[in-house]
Amino acid sequence: MAVQDVAGARAAAAGGADRLELCAALAGTGGLTPSTGMVAGVADALRGTGVGVHVLVRPRAGGFVFGTDEVDVQVRDVRAVLDAGADGVVVGALTADGRVDAEALAALVAAAGGADVTFHRAIDQVLDPVAALDALAGAGVRRVLTSGGAARAGDALDVLAALAARGGELGVEVMAGGGVRVDDVPALAATGVHAVHLSARRTVAADGGPGGGGAHGYDVTDPDLVAATRAALDSGADA
Template identity: 65%
Template structure:
């Protein structure tokens, strides 16, 4: 009987700029989720120029033999609910196609019906637009009462993974539900823990059996944009020290 290979839990960092990608790639993260307005909205679709900059960086790293962290693009046209009308779905399909054409390794989407089920028609269109790239279903799953039917629908649609906090504000508080999701999915869909993840939480999340952990590893940057720029809200950037702590915690786990 051949010895079993130890399961490795992947690290994904949510980034909002080229500097963040460089931090994540330098630390050896498996993937990045590229988005914008993360702290203010939970993340929105990034610009074409930003994606192009990251793709160029990834390809340059690959050409010189360095670790080339994957780029997965969040496709979310607005804040708020994950229930979209036909026009909003059409925009997302166009954004997925554009991301794939620009060289993204995958896309991150989430579409629900008003009664809390997966919008299978919209999801099918998004998966088709991804043209074989990996598709992650984001934390729209945390807006439903029972994730089991969602997992079944995602597996049937060919979705690679689901990002979830286990329905809690912070993943560590939803760890039991995350473990139940892993058990239900049985590998048909990868379960990635995300939502308020701190390096100190990673050991418990890995013990729950998740396939990956996802965190922004961010720190706030003050900056008053005035009345036309969001006031004094500032923004967040990737913190290299937090990423390093997450890498170390994952290695210990």
């Protein structure tokens, strides 16, 4: 479950989420690195719940081809968010020709120092994501978040099934995510993926004025959507 603040983390945990991805600016950018203060606050809120917090480390919006300075910033951020209490990190880097950036990934995994590393939806821009799982497993990646290369994970069930099968052989968990709605959950779970990932958010109206981002409001985690997703997963498991 993707969340952006302490209240969202509490709501997701109470609604039955097993693992949280903490990020910032999700709606406008697809997610960026949150502040270390936010990481510490969420980690404190989840302590004792058994729900892990995995922090997105991404320095900017746009593509996933990063320069040396950008990789260095991400290495620093990986260390900082883990020091702040995160259980793992969510990262991704590609080469200009659309392959996993092995050098950048190695630096990020090393910075994680044995903590869980998830490779995010950068994999959806790789030409052969199933083959890419081998490189990710070899680099020490624990899990992968993917839509199967489609705009919505529900539109790539065959690819997700292939990814889940190969991930099972390699010991890499595959999480289905990307445009997921509650009614997608049973079909996604049936592909054999190890987890289903969504944001379960709604927008609260709030006018920040000309200096605060205008009247677009901000996103919050909807506890009813969290609960509905948990129920859909549990229903599928019982079928």
